[in-house]
Amino acid sequence: MMNLLRCSLLILGLGAGSCAPFYQATLPSAPLVRHRGEVAVIGSWLLSETGQATVAWSPVEHVRLGGTITACHSGEASPDSSDTYSYLRSRAYQVDAGYYFGVSQGRGVVEVSGSVGKSRSLAHGDAVIDPFSYGSPVPGGGTGGKATRGLPDQIGEFRTVAGQVSGLWDREGPGSRQTGLLLRLSRVECTRLTFDGQELARPANWYIEPAGLFRTKGQGLRAEFQLGYTLGLVAQPNNSVFPHVRPRVAVSLLAFPVVIYRKFKD
Known part of the structure; x- marks a missing residue:
């Protein structure tokens, strides 16, 4: 019974005012470099109120190294249309390495990469209670039409390995x-x-994430639009921690410092 109550409060607290899941995946990217010495810097905005910064560098031909920082701020201080207030704060850090090679006589590039990462999330919610009749007692004393009850904080830490x-x-x-x-x-x-300072079962999941993207014309600067899905391969009883199916839409600005420097130098 206590586990059921905790689960109900958790779903209410996470789902009442935020469309973002508790675990926040980083945004994957198509190849960013094609030759030794190239550098790429990307700033991305996901429509789930998530921002991301990525840096990629090719120290030797065919090898790419990179790092990513992701931050999610979902929820505001004002109540939403359902008279609830909740927020989610998440940070993720990832390092990766890849092997790339040219195809189609240099018009294309293919990359195989692997990454490891860690993330931490904090969720909190306030639920507004409507008494059945005006004048009913409310938490904190007195009577009235509505009262706000704070839900306990939930903290989650995650470790990710991806190919x-x-x-x-x-x-x-x-x-x-x-x-x-x-x-x-x-x-x-x-x-x-x-949840409320008490340890809960620590689940794990597998995700498969297909995506397609389009980049605009440009040499030193480009814009990118990406559409993809995050598909959970293991069913979870509580989808507020691990979403089963989640669309992903992102807009990014790509900068290539070496190319920009060469253009200004020439």
Whole structure:
């Protein structure tokens, strides 16, 4: 009975004012470099109120190294249409390495990569209670039509290991529009999960994440639009921790500092 009560409060607290799940996955990316010495910097905005910064660098030919920081701030201080207030704060850190090679006489590039990451999330909610009749006693004393009850905080920490294959193609030639496809397989392990200071069972899940993307014309700067899905392979009793199916829409700005420097130098 106590577990059922905790589960109900958890779902209410996480789902009442936020559309974001407790675990926040990083945004995968198609190949960012094609030659030794190239550097790429990306700023991304996901429509689930998540921002991300990524840096990629090729120290030697065919090898790419990178790092990613993701931050989610879901929920505001004002009540939403359902008269609830809740928020989610999440941070994720990831490092990765990949092997890339050219295809189609240099018009395309394919990359196989792997990554490891850690993330931490904090969720809190306030639920507004409507008494059955005006004048009913409310928590905190007195009577009235509504009262707000705070829900306990939940803290989660996650560890991620992922593998990815991706491809990118120039529509015409260097500097032209680009299209890409990618597929990432991730294993997410929950290393800590507490609700109101009490330890809960720590679930794990597998995710498969297909996506397609489009990049605008440009040499030193490009815009990218990505549409994908996060599909959970293991059914979870509480989808507020691990979503089963979740669409992903993102807009990114890509900068290539080495290319920009060469253009200004020339």
